[in-house]
Amino acid sequence: MKPINRFLLPALALLLHLTMSSRAQETKKITIVTSFLPIQSHTAAIAGNQAKVSQLLSQETGPHDFQLKPADVKKIADADLFIINGVGIEGWLQELLKKAGSRKPPVIDASKGLPLLGSPQDIQTGIHDPAAGENPHVWLDPVIAQRQVANILRALQKADPANAKTYARNARAYTSQLKQLDADYAVALKSLPNKNLVTFHDAFPYLARRYGLNYVGYISEYPEKDPTPNQLAVLVGKIKAYKVGVLFAEANYAPKLLQRVAAQSGAKVSQLDTLEVGEGNATAYLDRMRTNLAALRAAFAPIP
Numbered sequence: 001m002k003p004i005n006r007f008l009l010p011a012l013a014l015l016l017h018l019t020m021s022s023r024a025q026e027t028k029k030i031t032i033v034t035s036f037l038p039i040q041s042h043t044a045a046i047a048g049n050q051a052k053v054s055q056l057l058s059q060e061t062g063p064h065d066f067q068l069k070p071a072d073v074k075k076i077a078d079a080d081l082f083i084i085n086g087v088g089i090e091g092w093l094q095e096l097l098k099k100a101g102s103r104k105p106p107v108i109d110a111s112k113g114l115p116l117l118g119s120p121q122d123i124q125t126g127i128h129d130p131a132a133g134e135n136p137h138v139w140l141d142p143v144i145a146q147r148q149v150a151n152i153l154r155a156l157q158k159a160d161p162a163n164a165k166t167y168a169r170n171a172r173a174y175t176s177q178l179k180q181l182d183a184d185y186a187v188a189l190k191s192l193p194n195k196n197l198v199t200f201h202d203a204f205p206y207l208a209r210r211y212g213l214n215y216v217g218y219i220s221e222y223p224e225k226d227p228t229p230n231q232l233a234v235l236v237g238k239i240k241a242y243k244v245g246v247l248f249a250e251a252n253y254a255p256k257l258l259q260r261v262a263a264q265s266g267a268k269v270s271q272l273d274t275l276e277v278g279e280g281n282a283t284a285y286l287d288r289m290r291t292n293l294a295a296l297r298a299a300f301a302p303i304p
């Protein structure tokens, strides 16, 4: 028995040591909660394997119509960081933080310092009128997304300095993919004529401004806020005046109201993704933005 023991005991000791040290490393990882898909996507890409990143919103809910549950409060209370898009789209933020009380983690606003737009008039004039409020859909511009990534990177490096270099390396690789995405949008859309954009909700002013789309209008300011008959009549008038050929519903969602406007104005219906609903991972933002680019190209392509 002696020879076996001589090998078995050190082997067991080593195994125990390895198990414990991998557990210790596991517990050292910081826990980050993000609000919804684009922010989850960017944060997951920067964090790689060095942090635990999870999304607060389930894959069926968007930030406009999210309802807080007790489990959400617990999730936030257990996190080291909570990263949001900001610009007010997380309208339930204050209630969530209040409920988390003294256990609330630092909140990182990924849009801090970004230039914001308000109403569609802002897009036409290029000047933001603060009285019109601010449009929160900044993530749909791949250039602004790079600034959000820089904000998120800084927050991760501050919360977890031991992995600062890895986060910086991951962020650089991810940012180069965002730059490629931007270049592909710019090239693909530049030569197309009549880039008239009409969407279901007011989610695309930043994208429109970036790539020179004519943001004619939207059906709803935000989902579940129906337009007045007068607003709708004005929109139908504009659609006819600009000879808008395609209206964009949202991915997997073409509300009756939009279909009616399309029927009244003779426009076709296509889809754009606001990236508000769904589960984020490190590639979700890039993949879904590319799907949007394909939809825009198809809609604006001249009829042969």
Ligand SMILES: [Zn+2]
Pocket (backbone or CB within 6 Å): 064, 137, 201, 202, 203, 222, 274, 276
């Ligand atoms: Zn929205």
